[in-house]
Amino acid sequence: MRYRxxxxxxxxxxxxxxxxxxxxxxxxxxxxxxxxxxLLTVAGMVPFKHYFLGLEKPESKRVTTCQRCIRTADIENxxxxxxxxxxxxxxxxxxxxDYFKAEVIPWAWELVTExxxxxxxxxxxxxxxEDDEAYDIWNKVVGVPAERIVRLGKEDNFWExxxxxxxxCSEIYLDRGPEYGCGSPDCKPGCECERFLEFWNLVFIQxxxxxxxxxxxxxxxxxxxxxxxxxxxxxxxxxxxxxxxNMRPIVDGISQIAGQAYGSKxxxxxxxxxxxxHLRAVTFLVMDGVLPSNEGRGYVLRRLIRRAIRHGRLLxxxxxxxxDGIDLVAEQMGRAYPExxxxxxxxxxxxxxxxxxxxxxxxxxxxxxxxxxxxxxxxGGTLISGKAVFQLYDTFGFPLELTKEILGEKGLNxxxxxxxxxxxxQRQRARAARGEQGYLxxxxxxxxxxxxxxxxxxxxxxxxxxxxxxxxxxxxGKMVDQVEAGDSATVVLDVTPFYAESGxxxxxxxxxxxxxxxxxxEDVRMPVxxxxxxxxxxxxxxxxxxxxxxxxxxxxxxxxxxHHTATHLLHKALKELLGDHVNQAGSYVGPDRxxxxxxxxxxxxxxxxxxxxxRVNAAILADYPVEVSIKSMEEAKAEGAVALFxxxxxxxxxxxxxxxxxxxxxxxxxxRSTGEIGMFRILSEGSVAAGVRRIEAVTGAQALAHAxxxxxxLRAIGRTLxxxxxxxxxxxxxxxxxxxxxLEKQIQxxxxxxxxxxxxxxxxxxxxIGGVAxxxxxxxxxxxxxxxxxxxxxxxxxxxxxxxxxxxxxDKVLFLAMVSKxxxxxxxxxxxxxxxxxxVCGGGGGGRPDMAQAGGRMPEKLLEALRSAKEVLVSxxxxx
Numbered sequence: 001m002r003y004r005x006x007x008x009x010x011x012x013x014x015x016x017x018x019x020x021x022x023x024x025x026x027x028x029x030x031x032x033x034x035x036x037x038x039l040l041t042v043a044g045m046v047p048f049k050h051y052f053l054g055l056e057k058p059e060s061k062r063v064t065t066c067q068r069c070i071r072t073a074d075i076e077n078x079x080x081x082x083x084x085x086x087x088x089x090x091x092x093x094x095x096x097x098d099y100f101k102a103e104v105i106p107w108a109w110e111l112v113t114e115x116x117x118x119x120x121x122x123x124x125x126x127x128x129x130e131d132d133e134a135y136d137i138w139n140k141v142v143g144v145p146a147e148r149i150v151r152l153g154k155e156d157n158f159w160e161x162x163x164x165x166x167x168x169c170s171e172i173y174l175d176r177g178p179e180y181g182c183g184s185p186d187c188k189p190g191c192e193c194e195r196f197l198e199f200w201n202l203v204f205i206q207x208x209x210x211x212x213x214x215x216x217x218x219x220x221x222x223x224x225x226x227x228x229x230x231x232x233x234x235x236x237x238x239x240x241x242x243x244x245x246n247m248r249p250i251v252d253g254i255s256q257i258a259g260q261a262y263g264s265k266x267x268x269x270x271x272x273x274x275x276x277x278h279l280r281a282v283t284f285l286v287m288d289g290v291l292p293s294n295e296g297r298g299y300v301l302r303r304l305i306r307r308a309i310r311h312g313r314l315l316x317x318x319x320x321x322x323x324d325g326i327d328l329v330a331e332q333m334g335r336a337y338p339e340x341x342x343x344x345x346x347x348x349x350x351x352x353x354x355x356x357x358x359x360x361x362x363x364x365x366x367x368x369x370x371x372x373x374x375x376x377x378x379x380g381g382t383l384i385s386g387k388a389v390f391q392l393y394d395t396f397g398f399p400l401e402l403t404k405e406i407l408g409e410k411g412l413n414x415x416x417x418x419x420x421x422x423x424x425x426q427r428q429r430a431r432a433a434r435g436e437q438g439y440l441x442x443x444x445x446x447x448x449x450x451x452x453x454x455x456x457x458x459x460x461x462x463x464x465x466x467x468x469x470x471x472x473x474x475x476x477g478k479m480v481d482q483v484e485a486g487d488s489a490t491v492v493l494d495v496t497p498f499y500a501e502s503g504x505x506x507x508x509x510x511x512x513x514x515x516x517x518x519x520x521x522e523d524v525r526m527p528v529x530x531x532x533x534x535x536x537x538x539x540x541x542x543x544x545x546x547x548x549x550x551x552x553x554x555x556x557x558x559x560x561x562x563h564h565t566a567t568h569l570l571h572k573a574l575k576e577l578l579g580d581h582v583n584q585a586g587s588y589v590g591p592d593r594x595x596x597x598x599x600x601x602x603x604x605x606x607x608x609x610x611x612x613x614x615r616v617n618a619a620i621l622a623d624y625p626v627e628v629s630i631k632s633m634e635e636a637k638a639e640g641a642v643a644l645f646x647x648x649x650x651x652x653x654x655x656x657x658x659x660x661x662x663x664x665x666x667x668x669x670x671x672r673s674t675g676e677i678g679m680f681r682i683l684s685e686g687s688v689a690a691g692v693r694r695i696e697a698v699t700g701a702q703a704l705a706h707a708x709x710x711x712x713x714l715r716a717i718g719r720t721l722x723x724x725x726x727x728x729x730x731x732x733x734x735x736x737x738x739x740x741x742x743l744e745k746q747i748q749x750x751x752x753x754x755x756x757x758x759x760x761x762x763x764x765x766x767x768x769i770g771g772v773a774x775x776x777x778x779x780x781x782x783x784x785x786x787x788x789x790x791x792x793x794x795x796x797x798x799x800x801x802x803x804x805x806x807x808x809x810x811d812k813v814l815f816l817a818m819v820s821k822x823x824x825x826x827x828x829x830x831x832x833x834x835x836x837x838x839x840v841c842g843g844g845g846g847g848r849p850d851m852a853q854a855g856g857r858m859p860e861k862l863l864e865a866l867r868s869a870k871e872v873l874v875s876x877x878x879x880x
Contacts, residue, residue: 002117006232006246007335009116010066010091013226016111017064017093027068027089027337029288031297039297040070044092045223051096052165052205052221055447056529059651061098066091066228066336070281072300075307079273082233082240086304087281089228089336097219101204104222105137105170108202109144112172116235122175124196126150126189128157128168134204138170150189159203165217166209172200174234199234200226242273246332250276253328258315271311278308279325280333286347287340289585291689292354298689305354313362320355323348346581349601350691357690365396369403371846373410378832382411386418393419394426447528450492456532460497460508460669461628464553468495470514470545474533482544484517491519491534491543497553498534500526504587505564505668510553517541556591557669562677562699563594565626565658565670566616569680570596570695571642572662573615577608584644585692589668593683593698600693604685609695616680623675624659631655641665679703755786759793766798770877772823773801776870778862782807784814784853791818791851802828802877804837804869806862813841813856813865824849826880828873836872840865 004012014024028047032038035049044067050056067090077084095104112118125144127134129151138144160166173189173196181187181195189196205221207214229241236244242251254275255262262272285301292302305322312321326348334341369392372384389403404414450472459466473480474490483489491512498521501507507524518540526532543549567587574582578600586597604612631639636655642664643649649665656666658674671677678700688694698706714726721732758779766775775794782790787807794803795818803818815837817830824830831852838845841856856865 001119001235001237003237004116004232004235006089006228006244009232009235010089010228010336012115013091013111014064014066016115017062017107020062020093020107022062022064022093023060025063025065027066030068030070030285031288031290039300041067042069042071043067044069044090044225045094048094048096048223050529051094052223054219055527058096061096062094063096064091064093068284068337070285070300072303075303078277079270079311082242083230085229085241085277085280087277087284091226091228091231092224093222094224095222097221100206100220100222101134101137102141104202104224105134106142108172108200108224109142112200116231118174118234124148124150124173124175124189125170126152126157126173126198127170129153131157131168131170131204134168134170152190156190159205159223160209162211163209165205165207165221166214167204167206167220169201169203171198171202173198197230197234199230200224242276247276249332250279250325250328254279254315254321254325257321257324258312258317260315268315271315274311275308275315275325278304279322279329282308282322282351283326283329283333283340283347284337286350287337287343291350291585291691293689302354305351306358309355309358320352320359322351322355326351346583346599349581353601353690361396365392368392368396369406373407373412374831375835375846376412377410378829382413384412384414386415386420387422389414390419390422390426394422447492447531447533450531454492454494455530456493457495458497458499458532459495460499460553463497464510464557466495466497466551468493468549468551470543470547470549473543473545482542483519483538484542485538485540487538489519489536489538489543491521491536492531493534493549493551496532496534497551498524498532499553499557499669500524500532502526503589503666503668504567505560505589506591508553508557508560510551512536512543512549512551514541514543514547514549516547517543519543558671559591559700559702560589561669561671563591563697564589564666564668565656565674566620566677566680566697566699567594567596568656568658568662568664568666568670569616569619569674569677570594570612570697571598571664573612573619574598574600574695576615577611578604586688593696593702596695596697597688597692598695599691601691603687604693604695609682609685612695613680613682619658619661620674620677620680622659622661623673624661625673626670627657628670629655629657636665639663679707681706751786755782755790755793759790759797762790763794763797766801769874770880771800772828772877773798774803774870774873774877775801776804776866776873778806778808778866780807783809787814787816788853791816794818795820802830802833802873804833804866804873806837806866806869808859808862811857811859813838813843813859813862815841815845815854815856815865815869817847817852817869819850821850823880828876828880833869833872833876837865837869840868 018024028041030041032041032046038046041047044065047067048063051058069090070087072086074084075086078086112123113120125138125148127138127149135149138149139146157171158168176195176197178195180193182191182193187193187195201224203223205223206217208217229244232244233239233241238244241247251262251272254272260268262269282301282304290297290301292298292305308322330340330344372388376384384407389400392403393400400419407414454471470491471494472492473483475483475487498508498510499505501524510521512519512521512534517538519536519538521534521536523535524532525535567589571584581599583599584596585599588595630652633649633651633653636653640663641655653665654667655663656670657663680699681697681703683696683698683706685693685695714729718724718726718729721729721736723729723732762775762777765777766773775798779787779790787805791803791805795801800820800823802823805816807814815834817834819828819830829849831846831848834852834854835846838854838856841858841861843854843856845854846852
């Protein structure tokens with residue numbers, strides 16, 4: 001076999017299929033487009049699901065890609081084995097109703113033997129045991145000997161999800177030699193040993209499955225997948241994907257940062273591999289627009305980042321290092337993914353913030369772990385609750401391995417069975433929350449037949465009223481011939497001016513009126529590419545299929561158009577003032593307001609927001625023309641059009657040019673010139689997530705309404721302060737503020753006097769127990785802060801003292817315990833005393849030996865709790 005680099009293999013594969021009349025498409029985003037059933041792109045076919053379902057028309061019937069993918073199902077195995085990784089590249093060639101087995105099988109053999117130069121005598125193939133057609137092509141056409149073709153069952157060689165397109169598959173294996181085998185003379189593909197390594201799967205999509213029924217498809221398709229890293233490992237003569245040419249430099253770079261040699265110890269190798277893999281996954285997730293969070297894709301990203309940091313700690317890396325690791329990834333992957341280099345600073349900033357945040361979380365976890373250690377040592381036990389350790393892991397991302405290491409130094413262990421039970425319970429909850437969703441979900445099939453025969457003509461860019469014909473009516477999920485007043489229905493027209501919700505712009509509302517009935521349009525969607533459907537309720541008479549109807553969009557559309565064009569101006573102004581790292585991260589464009597989410601790492605101060613507002617209004621006053629054109633994607637990019645990162649675009653795109661100020665790809669509705677927008681006013685700016693900010697704004701009539709409401713508010717304040725002159729308001733407010741400050745000072749002074757008086761009163765109640773001034777009392781009408789001040793005064797007054805105070809606040813209880821420093825060395829421990837008191841009241845807490853606080857939920861048990869605390873305190877004094 002000839003050594004080839006990862007880049008060479010990728011290029012060879014794509015160019016091979018280009019020569020077979022396939023269109024090479026770039027890798028899609030890791031965020032599946034328009035697919036709520038998947039969190040992430042897990043296979044090369046994911047971007048083409050709707051093509052296989054027949055819900056969208058592909059731009060070419062033959063396509064080939066190298067798709068970046070992420071799978072985390074086996075994340076615990078990453079680093080432990082030679083082949084597991086969360087991030088990988090999947091080479092694939094696809095046929096959408098074009099060629100089938102007779103073409104793809106010989107092509108696969110040609111590529112593998114003549115171009116990748118795998119030795120023919122070491123190649124084996126498997127087929128589904130009932131697929132005689134594939135068997136005969138491999139044997140009689142390609143010439144693979146019968147003894148190297150293995151028939152396997154459904155669990156190995158049939159791809160299905162329980163519903164939708166499916167079919168048998170055929171896999172190609174390399175015989176790595178008997179030294180990797182189990183020693184059995186019958187060893188062959190299907191054996192559990194490591195001898196036969198599968199590296200290419202050919203899926204023949206030829207049936208439609210409904211439960212146990214398989215119906216042959218009229219148009220059969222092909223979906224293949226070849227793991228790039230796995231093939232590279234085979235061709236480069238290594239057993240590990242971590243040692244291929246674009247992975248080993250990342251491993252070695254982390255090894256240098258850690259000062260630990262790769263290959264020196266197994267545990268070191270595991271951590272280096274984990275970090276290298278997770279860095280690749282993290283880099284591309286952030287590049288594709290995922291941000292750390294506690295749910296969905298964001299949680300996957302956060303988990304990967306924290307696992308990488310944890311393994312960095314295990315290697316002894318104390319400083320922030322992930323940004324350096326991302327540079328290593330970019331060096332190896334930037335050629336194949338040039339967009340990576342353009343977003344490198346942004347990726348490093350997002351990951352750096354999360355790394356800093358988790359370092360703080362680790363410190364919090366250490367504090368809680370120390371409390372668990374003190375509690376266990378105080379009780380004389382050696383086993384720490386697995387539930388408590390799981391809470392550290394789940395809430396603070398605290399690594400189990402690090403917890404076990406620290407506990408081992410103290411002679412303590414973790415109840416790992418209880419920890420695993422808590423982990424499994426969480427997994428079960430997560431599975432239940434995800435639900436049972438199919439890999440090729442076909443819930444949209446109700447529209448499939450319509451989409452295959454009709455492409456709706458959308459006229460909403462030009463008009464807001466039109467005429468059309470009812471093509472279909474859908475009620476309760478079924479096609480019907482008519483709907484009557486009171487029915488909720490979905491209407492499909494051949495011509496419509498109604499805009500379907502997309503790109504952040506809300507759907508139009510309005511009316512569909514026929515000769516015998518009327519329907520109020522409440523929502524408009526595009527469930528299938530090119531198919532616009534109107535959802536609403538019939539309000540009068542009857543609407544029938546094939547009836548001629550008139551359509552009218554509500555007048556609010558003009559407000560929506562103003563807000564949409566304003567978002568483009570806002571985006572441009574933010575880039576000018578904050579930097580090119582600013583990119584749209586989400587939006588809402590409606591008749592009432594606009595909401596614009598954008599990537600930025602800190603709050604935007606008032607002066608900058610004012611400048612943003614000024615620039616947008618200047619563009620409005622310039623009355624730039626808003627021009628729409630349709631161009632090829634390549635042409636639009638060459639002219640500098642801004643595309644939303646991670647968005648899916650076709651070969652032809654709609655370009656919105658606003659004078660010489662802004663140019664973006666957009667499918668929304670817009671004004672004809674910026675002067676139609678009127679006033680632009682920012683309402684608010686704030687944080688949405690780590691690295692994402694949000695601006696809300698209004699234009700036109702809504703901006704005027706906002707200005708008037710602000711004026712009304714100021715006038716109402718003026719009336720309260722006794723002035724009708726709004727210019728005098730600041731003076732009146734300043735005088736009132738100074739007066740309030742004076743009153744607050746007086747109140748604080750009075751409170752201080754009251755606390756001092758109460759301290760004198762309580763000090764007189766202290767009793768001498770074993771030479772210690774002991775005070776255990778309930779106090780009333782004090783806040784937590786006042787309780788601490790009272791405790792400090794009592795400790796200063798009583799000298800060698802032990803104090804426990806309890807106070808009721810509404811439906812809760814506060815406890816404070818203080819012990820003189822000199823007494824803590826003799827065995828007195830405020831934390832243990834207050835912990836006992838809180839336990840009686842159904843609460844918890846603790847703290848240092850000299851000062852501790854706690855809370856409880858049962859105020860009615862306060863006196864009982866104080867008695868219990870006193871018993872613990874007396875016991876400690878007697879043991880001195």
